[in-house]
Amino acid sequence: MLSLVGDEWTMLVMQQALLGATRYGQFTTRLPISNSVLTRRLSSLIKEGLLQRHRYQERPPRDEYLVTATGRALWPVLASIWEWELRWVPEHRQPLPPMRHLGCGAEFRPVLTCAHCGGPIATDDVTARWGPSGGWSRSLPTVTNRRRSADDRRDSPSGLFPQTMSVLGNRWAFAILVAAFTGTSRFSGFQRALAASPASIADRLQTFRDNGILTKADGDPHYRLTPKGAAFLPVLVTALAWAQRSFPADEGPAVLLTHTDHGHAFSPALRCDQCRELLTGATVSAV
Template identity: 55%
Template sequence: MLGLLGDEWTLLVMQQSLLGATRFGDFKARLPVSNSVMTARLRALTDEGLLDRREYHTRPSRFEYPPTTRGRSLWPVLVSIWEWERRWVPDHATPLPRMQHLECGDECSPVVTCRACGSDVGAEDVVAHWGPSGSWSRSVPPSSTRRRSESAAAGLFPQTMSVMGNRWGFALLVAGLVGIRRFSDFQSQLGAPPGSVADRLSILTANEVFDAADNRYRPTEKGYALFAVVITALQWAQRWYEAPDGPAVVVEHPSCGHRFTAVLTCDRCRRALRGTTISVVSTPESD
């Protein structure tokens, strides 16, 4: 999951795909990306089964790239990133649009709830432990994904990439959410080089995702708000990249005694959101 989604262009292409772009020209018109980068991302997303490749014109051959079921099911991750960036990242060149829930007609924010009991859930309300296929060594990709390029400065995810765009950044965030606090513990648990741990902790702290005090690193309120991104990404990954020997991570909700499955609900009407019932409110916020 990190190897695929830890790339800003991949996320932006999928975001535009779910907003209706299907053809090469559609993506190019919406994203400040070179032809070679776009071609590479479309090929990768097709190979991974997130986009389909269909010929719509012959002589010359031209293709469109509609999202597959696997690709469409990314919407909770993208919506969670959208909401986090909109709420917590003030330095967008253009303010991010708000969401509207078409079923109730209100502007809304997604809320993470428990499928079993319906209660609102945050990172501190669940307990996670390794499943049969899980370990830090198996959960960190073997190589780092590309850093966010300057050409993407107008992108929608400027700070998300500081976490998801680096294998150690995301791992450190998850480790912080489950209670690891000391530099030495981050290093020993993740098996990360000291320089990489120091670099990513400094970036997470500079972005106010972590707070550093008393030689400990704790997630801030902004950091804990990334729980929605982490849990939806985890659920997507475990649905589509199922390990033969069982899940990598098992998440429990002690309050209700069930395994935790996250459902995004509308904060106004409390009904479960669906990708097809979320619309963009383009009017800029007055505040």
Template identity: 50%
Template sequence: MTKTQEPAVLPDQPTRLETDGPNAVGRMLGLLGDEWTLLIVQQSLRGIRRYGQLMDALPISNSTLTSRLAMLTREGMLERHVYQDKPVRAEYRPTPRTRSLWPVLLAIWEWERHWVPDHAERLPSMHHDTCDADFAPVLGCRSCGRPVAAREIEAEWGPSGSWPRSVPEAATRRRSDAEAVGGQSGLFPDTMTIFGNRWSSALLGAAFRGLSRFHEFESALGAPPTLVAERLKAFVAIGVLEPVESLGRADWVQYRLTEKGRAFFPVVATSLHWAEQWFHAPEGPALLQTHRTCGQDYVPFFACDRCGEPLAAADISIVPAGTAATTPDEESR
């Protein structure tokens, strides 16, 4: 006998958000701004279904894994499926909203591989089966098909957009902001400095939107000055922002995105797209993005840098260092 536990939300349909509540961006950051959640999602997309397998695959404690699986089930990201009654054994299957996260994980993988040198050797290669080559993903615009850079995308708030509504509510009440800095497992170190803190991701979003001065960050985010100072310092430390003194005004330091900072844009673009796909505010989208070059709505996609074809989850294999290609999860095809 098998049975499936009903999650609180329908996993294959967008969540309807409350009027004036957290918007799609806030909900996405609350969910994905957690290293363990990202790691469990990553394992799930590779076909890992069972508790014991997850314990083997990740440097995670029992209590943390139990709480994350409960949260992911409640949020409609995993479906708990009992496959044996005595004793009870369950597996956790990725739902469509989890399956559609693969571009975000691909973007994180590419960025960490390129910009976090100590980390690069621990990451597997990715193989594009269509052209039979190891590849890097290239971010493009689905409307015109061309590659895009961060500066070509114009973003403005949509009907449900504002800074206060975009700051995440934690999906799990688990730790202070200070503990989250730099990640816990060390598997996505720099990504977690940006993503794993409720103010960091908002601050990076502000930098992408052209804000550069301390007081601009402070007033846009409505964050306490000490927090803004601490987050700016952390971003400068990992080389995502650089301080630039304005001519003759030592007190007017500007913080500009570095090349490494701008290269994080594919993670931002794909995670924002996922957010708007799965979380619908009654007022409308949180963010409206336009590709300046073609003038159309910006929808991200990834192409293969070797053959130029659009990438699909089904055509990507993970190649662990020193071994032959293995095919990821059949079901995520």
């Protein structure tokens, strides 16, 4: 999951695919992306099963890129990122447009709810524990990030989803934030849980403080989620739900979520804050 949603170009290509782009020229028109970077991302998304190639013309050969069921299921993650960046991150290379719910016609914000009982969900409403295939050692990637090519660096889209990628694009950052949501607050606790070097932990904690995601008062050993940090919960739980459906482990799920006060399994669902109806990928559009 991290290798896909932690790459900004991949997420931007999938965003445009879900908004209707199917042909190579449509992606290059909508995104400031080079041909080489786009070609690599499309190939990767086909390999991972999020897109499929369809030949629509033989002479000359022309292909289109269609979203698979796995790719369509990514929309709650993208909508949650869109909302978080729109609300909490003012510095963007290009202003993010608001979202429109085609069901009621209004500009809206997605609200995280429980798919089983429909109730709204905040940080304290969800309890997490490791499942049969879970554990820090198994859930962390074996490499920090894919080594970026010269084309990737030159055409970096940083600034479109800048702070989301500071979480999802670094394995220690993502793990630290997950640990913070599950109750870890001391430096020693992060280091013990993740078995990371002190320098890696310190670097990511400082980034989160600089970005206003975590806070720590002078003399207080505890790092605490800010309102901005707590608002990242929909991104985490929708990404987790998508990953566990799309890439299931033979032993069972890696993480088990419970709706704390109700005692039943928690599965995320997004609703429109205007009409309260359940959102679907087909009813979310840019204004």
